[in-house]
Amino acid sequence: MSAITLTDIRKSYPGGAQVLHGVSMDIQHGEFIVIVGPSGCGKSTLLRLLAGLDPCEQGELVIDGKRANDMPPQDRDIGMIFQNYALYPHMTVLENIAFGLELRKVPKAERLARARAVADTLQLTPYLDRKPGALSGGQRQRVAMGRAMARECSTFLMDEPLSNLDNALRVAMRTEIKDLHRQLGATIIYVTHDQTEALSLADRVAVMKDGHLQQFDTPDVIYDRPANRFVAGFLGAPAMNFVPADCINGWAGPHNVDVGFRPEALTLHRAPVSGPSIAARVALTEMTGATFIVHCESEAGRLSAVVARGDGLPEDGEDIWLSLSPSQALCFDAITGDRLDHFNTAQRQAGAPCAVAPA
Structure with a gap:
């Protein structure tokens, strides 16, 4: 009972x-x-x-x-x-x-x-x-x-x-x-x-x-x-990033979805990288103790990444690239906001790229 x-x-x-x-x-x-x-x-x-x-x-x-x-x-x-x-x-x-x-x-x-x-x-x-x-x-x-x-x-x-x-x-x-x-x-x-x-x-x-x-x-x-x-956006600090699918090159699914990924899922690079990546510019950094939160502006909008202190901190205004594994991305219906499991599963199995074109 x-x-x-x-x-x-x-x-x-x-x-x-x-x-x-x-x-x-x-x-x-x-x-x-x-x-x-x-x-x-x-x-x-x-x-x-x-x-x-x-x-x-x-x-x-x-x-x-x-x-x-x-x-x-x-x-x-x-x-x-x-x-x-x-x-x-x-x-x-x-x-x-x-x-x-x-x-x-x-x-x-x-x-x-x-x-x-x-x-x-x-x-x-x-x-x-x-x-x-x-x-x-x-x-x-x-x-x-x-x-x-x-x-x-x-x-x-x-x-x-x-x-x-x-x-x-x-x-x-x-x-x-x-x-x-x-x-x-x-x-x-x-x-x-x-x-x-x-x-x-x-x-x-x-x-x-x-x-x-x-x-x-x-x-x-x-x-x-x-x-x-x-x-997805309410739980998690910093909040999950969301990118419209029409900003993503090589997207295999429909374009009426938003792609979400946690800030800790991003890896920061100081030069262009192969594979899924997002070109961005540093707007602000916050120290939280063992990590930094790097807030960036990109073609897809404002993004946040969590970076370990030992990885080297970029300066405000610096151009950077953020790489992401498709297996760490989630898909949401752009209208209802519901998570779309069948698209998420397909993307992860296919390892489809989700690179955002540079601004």
Whole structure:
């Protein structure tokens, strides 16, 4: 039996604006699911429906085999962790973690014991007597997580829990959340607009756009075989490059397609090369640590390439050539944006050239 099943979920708000358009997902027990997409795509609305904070009026929501469309939040065995922590400033860490259990009339000795055990798991034991104002952002986030964990729910919903933290702390907290998932074995549904969080945390990723579920699959499938051009361009930093097929010499397929390739699939050359290549001019370089991102202008438009630091960095305005293996290219319908597997397979098997003519 699945932990949560959503079938044709639709949601409209007063005034007629539809936010969710027939979303269907089947989530297994113990999975870490990340819902990702740009602002306004419906991911937080979907989370509120799961929590019971908003009514589920169209479609069917099933939790642990029971229809949950009209089930009150307290009966769903779901803990929710919010972006803004929502801690009580006058309570200590221990009291904040135990507060939900107090509302459920759990005996004092039991709720304090459970709160201390959760605090130990989250490495919060030294701070049990402190109040939220005396904690760092990461510590406050862990207290919020601890309050949900103390309820011993089977499912946890997390609504952009790391968005208020600085970058270094977000990286550290991602590791903690992943370790926590392994320890608890609970189902986690995590909402974010950060693609790095999605790819690094999830067992499966649900990509949303304008209330539509674009793709629901493992991170490697999402990255390597995106369902459409939106998914391909949204996940990956820098974003995937797209080149119209009519800019490609020697193209074997139809011309109503766009060819997509990741920046790391390009190799930079300082002189013309044989085989598939793109003539370009360097517009800007960015250092990211071990690599550089080289932004270029070409006949096909703006392109990005990832270059190792030891490979030698071109200067702004320098003419370069970017080579590409056809096996690393994907084809997308120029009108619908859908990935075209039959053309991709043919191109890879034939090793067809995809050189863009020099400007």
